[in-house]
Amino acid sequence: MSNSALSANDADTVLSVRGAGKFFPGVKALQDVDFDLKRGEIHALLGENGAGKSTLIKVITGVHPRDAGAVLLDGAEIHPQHPGDAQGLGISTVYQEVNLVPTLSVAENLMLERQTRKFGLISWKKTEADAKAALDTLGLDIDVNRPLGSYSVAIQQLVAIARAVALDARVLILDEPTASLDGEEIQTLFRIMRELRGKGLGIVFVTHFLDQVYAVTDRITVLRNGRLVGTFVTKDLLQIDLINHMLGRELAEVSAHRHQDEGSYSGPKRSIQVKNLGKKRVLEPVSLDLNAGEIVGLAGLLGSGRTELSELIFGTQKADSGLVFLDGEPVMLRSPRHAIRAGFGLCPEDRKQDGIVAELSVRENIVLALQGRRGWLRPIPRAEQQQFADDMIRALGIATPDSEKPVGQLSGGNQQKVILARWLVSKPILLILDEPTRGIDVGAHADIIKLIKELCDEGLALLVASSELEEIVAFADRVAVMRDREKVSELVGAEITQTRIIEAIAR
Amino acid sequence: MKINERFYPILATLAVLALLYGYGIFEHRAFSDTYVLGALLTDNAFLIITAVGMTFVILSGGIDLSVGSMIAFIGVLMAELVTGFGMHPLMAALISLIVGAAFGAFMGVIIAKFDIQPFIITLAGMFFLRGVCFLINLDSVPIDHPFVAAFSGFKVQLPGRGWLTASALLMLATVIGGVVIAHYTRFGRNVYAIGGDRHSAELLGIPVHSTIIRVYTLSGFFSALSGVVFAFYTASAYPLAAVGVELDAIAAVVIGGTLLTGGMGFVMGTFFGGIIMGVIQTLIAFDGSLNSWWTKIMIGALLFGFIVLQRLITRSFSGMRAGAT
Numbered sequence: 001m002s003n004s005a006l007s008a009n010d011a012d013t014v015l016s017v018r019g020a021g022k023f024f025p026g027v028k029a030l031q032d033v034d035f036d037l038k039r040g041e042i043h044a045l046l047g048e049n050g051a052g053k054s055t056l057i058k059v060i061t062g063v064h065p066r067d068a069g070a071v072l073l074d075g076a077e078i079h080p081q082h083p084g085d086a087q088g089l090g091i092s093t094v095y096q097e098v099n100l101v102p103t104l105s106v107a108e109n110l111m112l113e114r115q116t117r118k119f120g121l122i123s124w125k126k127t128e129a130d131a132k133a134a135l136d137t138l139g140l141d142i143d144v145n146r147p148l149g150s151y152s153v154a155i156q157q158l159v160a161i162a163r164a165v166a167l168d169a170r171v172l173i174l175d176e177p178t179a180s181l182d183g184e185e186i187q188t189l190f191r192i193m194r195e196l197r198g199k200g201l202g203i204v205f206v207t208h209f210l211d212q213v214y215a216v217t218d219r220i221t222v223l224r225n226g227r228l229v230g231t232f233v234t235k236d237l238l239q240i241d242l243i244n245h246m247l248g249r250e251l252a253e254v255s256a257h258r259h260q261d262e263g264s265y266s267g268p269k270r271s272i273q274v275k276n277l278g279k280k281r282v283l284e285p286v287s288l289d290l291n292a293g294e295i296v297g298l299a300g301l302l303g304s305g306r307t308e309l310s311e312l313i314f315g316t317q318k319a320d321s322g323l324v325f326l327d328g329e330p331v332m333l334r335s336p337r338h339a340i341r342a343g344f345g346l347c348p349e350d351r352k353q354d355g356i357v358a359e360l361s362v363r364e365n366i367v368l369a370l371q372g373r374r375g376w377l378r379p380i381p382r383a384e385q386q387q388f389a390d391d392m393i394r395a396l397g398i399a400t401p402d403s404e405k406p407v408g409q410l411s412g413g414n415q416q417k418v419i420l421a422r423w424l425v426s427k428p429i430l431l432i433l434d435e436p437t438r439g440i441d442v443g444a445h446a447d448i449i450k451l452i453k454e455l456c457d458e459g460l461a462l463l464v465a466s467s468e469l470e471e472i473v474a475f476a477d478r479v480a481v482m483r484d485r486e487k488v489s490e491l492v493g494a495e496i497t498q499t500r501i502i503e504a505i506a507r
Numbered sequence: 508m509k510i511n512e513r514f515y516p517i518l519a520t521l522a523v524l525a526l527l528y529g530y531g532i533f534e535h536r537a538f539s540d541t542y543v544l545g546a547l548l549t550d551n552a553f554l555i556i557t558a559v560g561m562t563f564v565i566l567s568g569g570i571d572l573s574v575g576s577m578i579a580f581i582g583v584l585m586a587e588l589v590t591g592f593g594m595h596p597l598m599a600a601l602i603s604l605i606v607g608a609a610f611g612a613f614m615g616v617i618i619a620k621f622d623i624q625p626f627i628i629t630l631a632g633m634f635f636l637r638g639v640c641f642l643i644n645l646d647s648v649p650i651d652h653p654f655v656a657a658f659s660g661f662k663v664q665l666p667g668r669g670w671l672t673a674s675a676l677l678m679l680a681t682v683i684g685g686v687v688i689a690h691y692t693r694f695g696r697n698v699y700a701i702g703g704d705r706h707s708a709e710l711l712g713i714p715v716h717s718t719i720i721r722v723y724t725l726s727g728f729f730s731a732l733s734g735v736v737f738a739f740y741t742a743s744a745y746p747l748a749a750v751g752v753e754l755d756a757i758a759a760v761v762i763g764g765t766l767l768t769g770g771m772g773f774v775m776g777t778f779f780g781g782i783i784m785g786v787i788q789t790l791i792a793f794d795g796s797l798n799s800w801w802t803k804i805m806i807g808a809l810l811f812g813f814i815v816l817q818r819l820i821t822r823s824f825s826g827m828r829a830g831a832t
């Protein structure tokens with residue numbers, strides 16, 4: 001298989017981009033980028049947050065008009081005016097933001113513009129059957145008549161993938177499709193990608209998980225600051241070299257396990273006790289202690305109740321049993337507003353829906369939660385706001401020309417950094433982070449973990465949900481393991497190893 | 508089986524209708540007669556036809572304020588063509604429908620291509636059409652033609668004392684047509700998608716521009732049809748006719764359970780919404796002691812209730828995610 005990928009031959013090339021350029025005000029998002037995709041290959045498109053990956057995809061598929069260069073499909077130049085054109089030409093795309101319509105049913109989302117028709121009218125029976133079949137390929141068995149918005153982000157992402165795969169395409173483009181998926185679902189996706197590759201499709205795959213790159217891709221193209229770094233054959237490129245290509249520098253060492261230097265915090269010991277917090281059909285009652293200066297990891301598969309526990313503590317969902325105590329006093333948690341006032345913060349998993357205010361600037365987004373805590377009558381002085389924003393832009397490496405750019409214009413990963421920054425500057429008593437490093441590049445990944453540890457040393461209590469066990473092992477002092485909407489185990493200190501966590505999840 | 512949350516608003520609409528109708532029957536025996544039903548369908552025919560077009564506009568996330576003026580304009584145009592030029596009313600109606608659709612398409616093109624607020628463009632359209640009415644004719648003029656007389660005289664007897672007029676039949680046909688377009692064509696589903704999330708709809712490959720243009724064309728067409736029905740029904744034209752009908756149509760759509768922000772709703776709901784407004788009017792007329800302004804007050808209260816309901820539903824929508832995996 002990889003042999004055919006190696007023998008560079010024009011007849012093998014299905015999609016090629018020549019000298020592509022795209023400029024946004026103040027940003028050269030793409031400059032003189034060449035890219036070749038062959039039939040029957042999986043091609044990784046890699047780079048830091050803001051490198052231009054999504055922009056390249058949008059230029060290819062007609063979301064953005066290109067400012068320079070050419071796009072050729074099977075050797076002929078194409079000029080798609082909008083994504084529908086590109087689909088018509090056989091380029092099927094899942095964009096980075098899960099782009100489906102939440103108010104429509106799952107079946108409708110899958111079948112929009114390709115419903116089966118009889119005598120010009122849609123046959124719903126057949127259309128629903130087709131939708132079910134499309135989901136079957138991904139092993140997803142859900143009620144296709146319910147509104148898509150009622151399902152979790154992961155399921156929405158799977159639906160988006162199912163839609164793209166169901167289209168009889170020549171080129172399949174997946175922009176960070178695995179960002180909210182779990183191990184098993186990722187394996188299913190990979191199996192399908194390999195099958196499609198076998199059928200001669202060219203597949204473009206964007207991800208920040210390097211192990212996934214080595215697991216499925218044949219070649220790698222790396223972008224940096226909107227420019228092409230190069231195209232490489234995956235099995236000939238060492239991971240360390242790949243990282244260097246992406247960052248343009250060497251990756252700072254991720255520091256050792258945290259629980260070895262435990263106890264570095266010696267301020268007032270605030271404590272949060274979660275006692276039998278639960279909600280019918282959502283979460284079995286859970287008890288958990290969270291202490292100042294301690295990081296508690298929350299591990300478990302997708303749908304195991306990680307997100308639900310976070311939401312119950314934060315009041316996004318109302319618990320119907322149990323209480324949360326802060327320093328021994330029960331806390332009213334009827335809504336997130338109460339939680340924020342009590343000094344809790346939650347950086348949610350679904351940042352597109354629950355976090356970003358696209359029209360506001362980077363600075364305004366960053367100070368939002370802090371302002372909320374102080375109350376709107378005590379505005380934060382502009383200079384101080386600027387200070388917070390600049391600090392965070394530096395600490396997290398947010399790629400933006402300045403702090404006044406509307407957040408909606410940043411790349412996906414950089415938007416996530418902004419939301420994360422919002423909660424980091426608000427310095428709550430308890431900070432809950434749901435998948436803090438999702439969609440964030442390898443370089444920034446380490447920075448974020450470092451920052452989380454610093455915060456902890458300053459006396460925050462942290463609850464961090466993550467599906468990346470490596471990450472949890474790296475920073476957690478304690479780990480609560482969730483399975484089937486229940487807390488099944490709690491690991492402390494030396495017990496925290498990937499194997500132990502996996503055992504607890506699997507048992 | 509669990510009821511899909513998409514049906515909550517229309518169920519609320521049906522409950523309100525049943526309640527009002529039940530109250531009517533309870534209070535006034537005559538209410539149970541098909542005579543009342545026939546009159547409801549006839550008197551609200553032109554409103555419901557307009558509201559069907561408005562449903563598509565609102566489903567797509569837009570608004571069309573020009574429909575009331577369109578009804579008056581089409582009346583004046585028909586009078587001019589039939590009385591002035593001696594044209595056959597059917598020919599005049601055909602021309603009117605084409606003109607209405609073309610005007611809607613024109614507004615649609617501006618809204619889609621230049622990405623301007625539909626509120627602004629259709630507000631301009633509303634003033635423009637009303638102005639043109641006065642340009643053609645300042646007074647109320649009769650539309651005299653044997654065909655028009657035949658149209659208003661046409662009746663289908665219902666069991667009981669009631670009957671269906673030609674207006675009512677045309678309206679029912681429009682509603683059925685609207686339901687088919689909304690639920691059984693790709694265009695219809697694309698309208699829902701655009702109203703649900705325009706950006707996503709675009710990335711899903713839906714031709715957003717052409718769909719929006721077609722939505723306003725459809726609304727222009729339906730309001731022109733409504734104008735034709737209104738002209739035939741009243742056998743006259745008056746430049747100040749149908750003032751404020753755009754707002755009545757929007758009210759019918761909302762009371763019918765369509766989300767004002769777009770993306771969710773049913774054409775059938777709009778039909779029930781229009782009928783509810785008619786029932787309120789009839790109830791107040793039957794009562795005799797109440798001022799007709801009570802109609803407005805009741806409709807206002809209902810609108811308020813439905814908008815609060817919508818808000819609750821959209822909220823529960825983002826809150827119910829957790830239970831679903």
Ligand SMILES: Nc1ncnc2c1ncn2[C@@H]1O[C@H](COP(=O)(O)OP(=O)(O)OP(=O)(O)O)[C@@H](O)[C@H]1O
Pocket residue numbers: 024025027028029047048049050051052053054055056096399400408409410411412413414439
């Ligand atoms: N609509 C827009 N307006 C202005 N600037 C934009 C717009 N879209 C993207 N950019 C800028 O273009 C650059 C490249 O963004 P792009 O989304 O392509 O990055 P990316 O490689 O996909 O990053 P990520 O890994 O975070 O998704 C960024 O600096 C971003 O701020």
Ligand SMILES: [Mg+2]
Pocket residue numbers: 053054055096175411412413
């Ligand atoms: Mg991107």
